[in-house]
Amino acid sequence: MASFLTRADTLASIDLNRLVSLGIKGVILDLDNTIISEDDRYLSPHAEDWIARAKDVGLQFFFLSNGKRRYRVEYWSHHLNIPAISPAKKPFPSAFHKAMKHMQLESQQVIVIGDSRHTDVLGAWLSGCRSIQVASLPHPPRWWEKLLGKYVQTPYPKKLELWDYQASNHNQN
Template sequence: MAFSLIPDRVYSSIFEIDGTELSRHGVSLLLADLDNTLAKYGQPDPEPAVQQWKCGLAEAGVELFLLSNSRKPTRAGHYARCLEVPYLGHAGKPRTEGFFRAMEQMGRTPAQTAMVGDQIFTDILGAKRAGVLALMVEPMELRGNPGRYLRYVVEEPFRALGRRR
């Protein structure tokens, strides 16, 4: 398993990720983190723009799958049901088991899969270890948890290297 903390690509938000471009590169499954990637912490339902983005992915032949580490028992399930996508909560990222369970459930290989998330030490490291394309987005918000500021400061050199790719 690979060990890298450098994302393959870095985007401002999920809305810059184009399903047609993913499809051109053989990606037909996009695993997505929930908190600070698709939704702000505590936001219970998907915004209409996220719904539209998911539909754009589907039109390009890319299925969305929610892969969340959320410790709240119903958070990932509720959000995924509202978005009408499959999900795996308590995924245990950066361990690879959740990635492989999601790919198996969807009948995909690592070469057909990408992961999008906002954190280097869970989303990107896990994606790299699982052999899937690692896409990083800037966090939606940092306020509310001082630990987040510190974590994102430590991650910034890796984000910067990813932006150069």
């Protein structure tokens, strides 16, 4: 298995050719603060284009989200045509195994991409998958982030662009 933890600034900065060359065929993807900020304020730059290009080279996707607002997961699952489990109860491996079974892939063929070490990266490790931790999109800090800070997430680099996103663009029913 590859290294326990690889990092990238954003989803779009991950080299698709490198993933394919490593034998990756499936991506388990976090939603909150990876694709869209938890407060719906920012969209990760070029994330949708990166996902479309990844699908074009044959990668499969599955969302795992611990987010409490199920409508957000349903919206993005439908919008990007990616199946999802929410709540996923990461880092426990059950949802990771369900995602791999759905994609009909083994753990060595799957990479987990997310912003949190204690949920996404740990869950990948417990499931036997490789992982890439991306910088967390700016969002109001949760209590454990205030307590553990840089030990659980990498702050979004100030030098990188952010895309404003309006929550009114998607259905909140």
